[in-house]
Amino acid sequence: xxxxxxxxxxxxxxxxxxxxxxxxxxxxxxxxxxxxxxxxxxxxxxxxxxxxxxxxxxxxxxxxxxxxxxxxxxxxxxxxxxxxxxxxxxxxxxxxxxxxxxxxxxxxxxxxxxxxxxxxxxxxxxxxxxxxxxxxxxxxxxxxxxxxxxxxxxxxxxxxxxxxxxxxxxxxxxxxxxxxxxxxxxxxxxxxxxxxxxxxxxxxxxxxxxxxxxxxxxxxxxxxxxxxxxxxxxxxxxxxxxxxxxxxxxxxxxxxxxxxxxxxxxxxxxxxxxxxxxxxxxxxxxxxxxxxxxxxxxxxxxxxxxxxxxxxxxxxxxxxxxxxxxxxxxxxxxxxxxxxxxxxxxxxxxxxxxxxxxxxxxxxxxxx
Amino acid sequence: xxxxxxxxxxxxxxxxxxxxxxxxxxxxxxxxxxxxxxxxxxxxxxxxxxxxxxxxxxxxxxxxxxxxxxxxxxxxxxxxxxxxxxxxxxxxxxxxxxxxxxxxxxxxxxxxxxxxxxxxxxxxxxxxxxxxxxxxxxxxxxxxxxxxxxxxxxxxxxxxxxxxxxxxxxxxxxxxxxxxxxxxxxxxxxxxxxxxxxxxxxxxxxxxxxxxxxxxxxxxxxxxxxxxxxxxxxxxxxxxxxxxxxxxxxxxxxxxxxxxxxxxxxxxxxxxxxxxxxxxxxxxxx
Numbered sequence: 001x002x003x004x005x006x007x008x009x010x011x012x013x014x015x016x017x018x019x020x021x022x023x024x025x026x027x028x029x030x031x032x033x034x035x036x037x038x039x040x041x042x043x044x045x046x047x048x049x050x051x052x053x054x055x056x057x058x059x060x061x062x063x064x065x066x067x068x069x070x071x072x073x074x075x076x077x078x079x080x081x082x083x084x085x086x087x088x089x090x091x092x093x094x095x096x097x098x099x100x101x102x103x104x105x106x107x108x109x110x111x112x113x114x115x116x117x118x119x120x121x122x123x124x125x126x127x128x129x130x131x132x133x134x135x136x137x138x139x140x141x142x143x144x145x146x147x148x149x150x151x152x153x154x155x156x157x158x159x160x161x162x163x164x165x166x167x168x169x170x171x172x173x174x175x176x177x178x179x180x181x182x183x184x185x186x187x188x189x190x191x192x193x194x195x196x197x198x199x200x201x202x203x204x205x206x207x208x209x210x211x212x213x214x215x216x217x218x219x220x221x222x223x224x225x226x227x228x229x230x231x232x233x234x235x236x237x238x239x240x241x242x243x244x245x246x247x248x249x250x251x252x253x254x255x256x257x258x259x260x261x262x263x264x265x266x267x268x269x270x271x272x273x274x275x276x277x278x279x280x281x282x283x284x285x286x287x288x289x290x291x292x293x294x295x296x297x298x299x300x301x302x303x304x305x306x307x308x309x310x311x312x313x314x315x316x317x318x319x320x321x322x323x324x325x326x327x328x329x330x331x332x333x334x335x336x337x338x339x340x341x342x343x344x345x346x347x348x349x350x351x352x353x354x355x356x357x358x359x360x361x362x363x364x365x366x367x368x
Numbered sequence: 369x370x371x372x373x374x375x376x377x378x379x380x381x382x383x384x385x386x387x388x389x390x391x392x393x394x395x396x397x398x399x400x401x402x403x404x405x406x407x408x409x410x411x412x413x414x415x416x417x418x419x420x421x422x423x424x425x426x427x428x429x430x431x432x433x434x435x436x437x438x439x440x441x442x443x444x445x446x447x448x449x450x451x452x453x454x455x456x457x458x459x460x461x462x463x464x465x466x467x468x469x470x471x472x473x474x475x476x477x478x479x480x481x482x483x484x485x486x487x488x489x490x491x492x493x494x495x496x497x498x499x500x501x502x503x504x505x506x507x508x509x510x511x512x513x514x515x516x517x518x519x520x521x522x523x524x525x526x527x528x529x530x531x532x533x534x535x536x537x538x539x540x541x542x543x544x545x546x547x548x549x550x551x552x553x554x555x556x557x558x559x560x561x562x563x564x565x566x567x568x569x570x571x572x573x574x575x576x577x578x579x580x581x582x583x584x585x586x587x588x589x590x591x592x593x594x595x596x597x598x599x600x601x602x603x604x605x606x607x608x609x610x611x612x613x614x615x616x617x618x619x620x621x622x623x624x625x626x627x628x629x630x631x632x633x634x635x636x637x638x639x640x641x642x643x644x645x646x647x648x649x650x651x652x653x654x
Contacts, residue, residue, distance in 0.1 A: 102469065104549050104579040104618070107476050122623060136477050177470045206617060207468035209443055220611065234615035238607075249547055249615025250521025250576060253604035257628075258645055260607035269608075271615040301527045303506040304391075333526065334506065354527070355647055 001203045001216055002045045006085045008199030011176065015168040017183075018195045022087030028068055034061040036088055042071050043083040045219045052076045057089065079219050090197060095185035096152065097121055098166065099200075100134075100173045102180070108133040109173060111166065113148045117185035140170040161194045177207030228287045233270055235287060240265025241365045243293030243325070245284050247272040247305050255299045258354070264362030267293040274304040281313025285321060295326045295364035299354060302333030311339035315346045326364040330357035372459065372485065372543060372553075372561065373435065373500045380405040380425060380433040380457070382440055382448045384416050388463065389439035392504045393419060396437075399501040404431035425455040435459035437493065437502055445489065446471040453478055460552075461502050462489035466617070469550040476552050486552025490616070491544035492522040505529075505542065513538020514567060515653060518558035519574035520545050520618070524604065527646050528574060535650035540568045547616030549578065555585035563594045570598045570653045573640075577605030578618045578626040586634035593638075600652045601635045602643040603628050 003011070009019045024043070025031060042054035049055060054076050056067035064086075074081050095118035103110035113130040114121065121129070130151040134140060145163025154162055165186070173181045182200040189195060203214060217226070228235030234249060242259055244266045246252035256266045268291050272284055288296060300310050314329060330351045331339040343350040351357040379396065383389040384406025394417045397403050405428035406416050412423040422428040425436065436452045438445060438460065445467045452460050453475075460479060462472075467489040479486045487494060493503010497510040504522075509530045515537050519525040525544055532539065543558055545551050555573055562568045575582040582603065589599055606628040608614045610621045621627050632642050641652045 102549065105581060105584060107473060107550050109473075136473050137481065174470065177468050179469075204468050204470065206442065206466045207470065210468075234613075236609070236612050236614060238609065246523075248521060248523025249619060250519070250524030250574070250604055251527055253576060253608060253614050253619065254524055254527070254602075254646055256608070257604055257606045261644060266607070269614055301523050301530070303523065303526055304504070332530070334508075353647070355645060 001205055001208065001214060001218070003199075003201040003203065003214065003216065004043045004045065004083070005041065005199050006043055006083070008201040009085075009196065011172055011201060012196050012199055015172045017165055017168045018193065020087040020090055020195060020197065022085055025068065025084050025086060026082060027072065028065065031064065031068060031086070034058070034064055038064065039087050039089050040064070040067045040071060041085045041087065042074070042076060042081040043085055044076055044079050044081060045216065046077055046079055049076065054081065059089075090187050090195060091190035092187050093190050094188040095197075096188070097124070097184045098169070098186050099180060099182035099184070100169050100178070101182070103133055106133050108136060109170070110134070111144060111148060113152060115152050121184065134170065140167050157192065158188065158194065165194060176201070176211060177204045178202060179204055224287065224290055228270070231283060231287070233284065233287060234273075236269040237291060238266050238268055240267050241294040242361055243267045243288040243291060243296040244299070245270050245272055245288060245296070246299040247274070247301065251299065251301055255297065255354070255358075258358045259297070259362065262358055262362045264358070264365055267291050272300070272305065276304065276306055276309050278309055278313035278316055281310055282317045282320060285314075285317035285323070289321055289323065293325060295328070295361050296323070297357060297361040298327070298329040299357060300331050300333070302331065302336060302339070306335045307331040307333060307339030308335040308342060311342035314348065315342060318346070318348070326361070328357050328361040330354050371496065371565070372487070372494045372541065373496055373502055375499060377435050377459070377500045377502065378402045378404045378431065378433045379502055380407060380428045380431070380436045381419070382407045382425065382436055382438045382452065384408055384419065384421060385411060386439055388504070389437070390416060392437070392439070393417060395504070395507060396501055399495075399507045401500045401502065404428075404433050425451045425457065429455050433457065435461070435502060437461050437463060439463045442466045442468070446475060449475040450478070453482065453484060457484065459485045459487065459502070461487040461493050463491075463493065463504060465490045467548065469548060469617075472548065472550045476550065479552065487543070488546040488551060490548045491546030491551065492525060494541065494543040495539075496541050497539055503544065505544070509533055510542070511538035514540060514569040515572060516540045516562040516565065516568040516570070517542040517572040517574065518545060518555055518562070519543070520547055520576050520616070521574055521604070522547070524646065525574060528572065528602065528649050531647050532572070532650050532653070537650060537653060540565060547618050549618040554581050556588045559585060559588055563592070563597065568597065571600070572649055572653070573599065573601045575601060575603045575631055576616065576619050577608050577614065577628050578616070578620050580625060582631040583634040586638040586640065589638045589640060598653065599640045600643060600649055601640050602646060602649055603631045603635075
């Protein structure tokens with residue numbers, strides 16, 4: 001789960017990581033008295049905010065209200081801006097990059113820092129980036145800050161500030177089950193202070209049971225994806241024509257790949273999971289039908305999920321939703337023969353081999 | 369130790385009275401696995417499908433248990449794993465899905481410093497036809513043979529193993545590494561075992577988008593591979609859009625890392641044949 005910039009900064013504040021003075025508004029009435037130049041920042045969970053014009057500066061008192069009016073309710077990539085963060089403008093002397101992320105391959109948190117901040121870290125050359133894994137059993141220790149500060153070229157005072165920030169970032173990373181805690185840019189002000197000018201905090205979705213204070217919606221999810229996820233299905237909308245129901249994430253992905261290689265683009269990813277209930281199958285059809293596919297492919301390798309249960313669910317769904325689209329089913333594994341008999345008795349194409357089913361279903365969506 | 373599991377593997381099931389734990393403990397027994405104990409607090413002294421149940425892993429150690437299958441809800445997995453570590457278990461297999469990866473990180477590093485093997489989370493376990501099985505793979509798809517399989521998937525593994533068996537070949541070891549971003553055993557760990565095992569003549573790696581463990585495995589094959597053993601790979605997620613999690617928490621292309629193209633390229637350059645479809649795997653193995 002991505003946190004809004006202001007949420008990240010509230011956490012930073014709690015962890016004693018310096019942030020600019022600021023507040024959040026949802027309407028003009030919430031504006032406070034103008035005391036100094038401010039930055040007005042749209043709070044959205046998508047990247048590229050600055051380039052899309054989502055950030056304005058109010059260097060004079062009379063600039064503030066127009067900036068707020070312009071940004072509130074504006075659209076950035078189909079997403080409506082509902083909240084603004086109004087922050088004291090910093091006297092920027094230099095910008096740095098610092099983050100703590102998950103290094104999947106090494107199975108450790110990794111600390112990343114660069115003297116080239118304010119730009120995407122992917123665009124910074126490797127020799128300008130400091131990377132070091134943190135052994136989770138050792139945790140954060142001062143030597144890490146010293147190594148990083150040496151790379152950054154900090155004097156004693158900046159090194160002390162930086163080391164403290166890293167330590168607090170690591171604590172936040174651990175305590176909030178983060179995938180990423182990123183400050184870009186970390187600003188060195190005219191009076192020699194390091195301040196987090198932005199925040200990017202991503203929390204592991206699987207840990208949310210212990211972070212009940214966080215419940216942001218993912219703006220990249222479509223309404224149908226949201227509905228499916230709430231019902232417990234792994235579901236992704238795609239831009240093809242063939243609705244797909246399969247079991248297991250790997251087999252579902254393999255089904256989409258095989259369709260794509262046969263020029264039959266999938267409409268969705270839906271993992272039925274391990275189930276032995278017809279209701280789950282019927283509900284899966286409800287979701288796939290809402291995506292309005294032109295044909296439907298069901299690909300099941302039976303184990304815990306029994307083929308005859310799935311077949312019964314398909315027949316039930318076909319009646320319940322009066323499915324008109326051509327449908328192809330592949331059933332293999334536990335109780336496959338029983339399952340295929342149920343289907344053919346009800347006039348539904350049933351195969352035992354995955355590739356035969358793929359070849360058949362794409363014929364229904366080929367341009368004639 | 370050349371095998372993940374062998375004749376001496378004695379399994380305790382943590383969470384044996386749950387739906388999954390109960391069903392799969394029974395299936396493991398049918399496969400020939402020595403399931404010696406179950407753990408379910410408060411159920412001490414009872415039997416579950418003929419398997420004695422204990423309050424704690426420590427109590428269950430009296431049965432000679434040396435391996436555990438953890439099938440408890442995600443919030444309790446870390447504690448269950450720590451309990452197993454503390455009791456002296458040597459193989460920890462975690463079936464549970466949706467374990468916070470920070471918990472897995474801690475479990476992994478605690479097992480690593482103690483020389484304990486960690487398998488999973490969120491994988492189907494390991495099977496050696498004719499020897500033993502820990503986990504949830506369907507019993508009927510296997511035949512003893514000379515192919516070893518390591519995979520990040522569950523059902524897709526069964527699909528490919530079934531295709532291998534149907535083609536007339538058979539398996540030495542099949543291991544599911546798990547679909548999470550952080551897992552214990554990796555492709556390289558599996559390759560080391562497969563190269564050491566004299567009965568394994570062919571190797572199949574089933575990867576998917578996300579992370580770079582396939583790329584690392586390809587490098588390992590080039591640098592340390594035994595050329596007499598043929599390696600075939602299959603990668604899922606070629607058609608997956610960037611930034612979307614495809615069912616598995618670990619199956620996501622992030623910041624340009626983890627694409628199917630990159631993995632297919634790495635394997636191809638390492639001389640590993642990459643199958644376009646699951647069904648092509650047996651053909652490429654011959």
